[in-house]
Amino acid sequence: xxxxxxxxxxxxxxxxxxxxxILCLIASELMIRATLLRLRHGLQRAGAAxxxxxxxxxxxxxxxxxxxxxxxxxxxxxxxxLRCALGPAGLVITVRDWGxxxxxALLRPPCTADPPQPTCAVDSLPEGGFGWSIIHxxxxxxxxxxxxxxxxxxxxxxxxxxxxxTDRAVKYRGNAAIRxx
Amino acid sequence: xxxxxGRDAGWLIAKVDENRIDAAAAIAFxxxxxxxxxxxxxxxxxxLEAVDFIDSSGLGAIVAVMKLLGQxxxxxxxxxxxxxxxxxxxxxxxxxxxxxxSVADALAHDxx
Numbered sequence: 001x002x003x004x005x006x007x008x009x010x011x012x013x014x015x016x017x018x019x020x021x022i023l024c025l026i027a028s029e030l031m032i033r034a035t036l037l038r039l040r041h042g043l044q045r046a047g048a049a050x051x052x053x054x055x056x057x058x059x060x061x062x063x064x065x066x067x068x069x070x071x072x073x074x075x076x077x078x079x080x081x082l083r084c085a086l087g088p089a090g091l092v093i094t095v096r097d098w099g100x101x102x103x104x105a106l107l108r109p110p111c112t113a114d115p116p117q118p119t120c121a122v123d124s125l126p127e128g129g130f131g132w133s134i135i136h137x138x139x140x141x142x143x144x145x146x147x148x149x150x151x152x153x154x155x156x157x158x159x160x161x162x163x164x165x166t167d168r169a170v171k172y173r174g175n176a177a178i179r180x181x
Numbered sequence: 182x183x184x185x186x187g188r189d190a191g192w193l194i195a196k197v198d199e200n201r202i203d204a205a206a207a208i209a210f211x212x213x214x215x216x217x218x219x220x221x222x223x224x225x226x227x228x229l230e231a232v233d234f235i236d237s238s239g240l241g242a243i244v245a246v247m248k249l250l251g252q253x254x255x256x257x258x259x260x261x262x263x264x265x266x267x268x269x270x271x272x273x274x275x276x277x278x279x280x281x282x283s284v285a286d287a288l289a290h291d292x293x
Binding site: 029030031032036054055057060061062065082121122123125126127128130131133134137163 | 203236241242245251263271272
């Protein structure tokens with residue numbers, strides 16, 4: 001029996017047979033938090049590796065927070081539908097909302113600006129704008145579509161973390177990270 | 182947002198007693214840290230041992246606390262779990278905050 005799936009416009013590897021995790025929410029901060037916890041438990045139950053579960057939670061936090069802001073910010077929080085399909089190579093993520101269209105500029109990866117310098121003035125450190133940078137570093141094959149009144153964002157989170165370059169190796173003592181020397 | 186304040190060797194140690202600093206908690210985190218640090222001059226160690234998740238909102242809130250403290254009052258971070266550390270590394274904010282494996286390590290590094 002063929003499952004009724006939305007048309008895929010890009011070839012994202014996908015496992016047949018693994019049940020999708022489908023979560024619906026209203027785009028408030030507390031509901032986003034509750035949804036992320038449900039996602040975490042759903043992925044754990046489905047046998048996802050702990051590292052993938054953690055990365056998925058962070059990626060979806062950034063995606064959901066940004067949709068809440070761009071689609072519904074300044075208006076009544078609206079509905080978001082999240083679908084995650086776990087396969088052997090990673091997680092296929094589809095997020096739909098019925099709010100304002102997403103600004104296309106956000107879909108382009110940010111220019112690689114100079115990293116913040118340790119000696120730069122504290123006053124000039126940014127407090128926001130990190131979310132899309134995180135999304136672009138973690139998610140692959142990021143695509144957005146608008147169909148009538150529905151925005152759809154699709155991306156892929158690979159099983160293996162390719163987001164950090166090798167020069168940012170982290171040392172740990174016990175369970176805690178220490179600053180690179 | 183529960184944050185426990187303590188003092189040791191001239192440092193103010195702020196231990197976060199919650200497991201998430203996310204969008205829903207960011208404002209409460211900033212306000213709790215403002216209350217704990219208000220009127221003091223000691224440098225601060227933020228103990229994140231209990232925190233298993235932060236997102237960019239949580240990171241922004243920690244940056245806001247650093248700005249609140251000002252250039253003269255260092256803010257060090259201690260006991261970051263790998264999941265939390267990931268956010269600092271992805272944003273390169275691990276080059277901005279001194280990060281220690283534990284509060285004890287932070288105290289031993291006094292003056293760095």
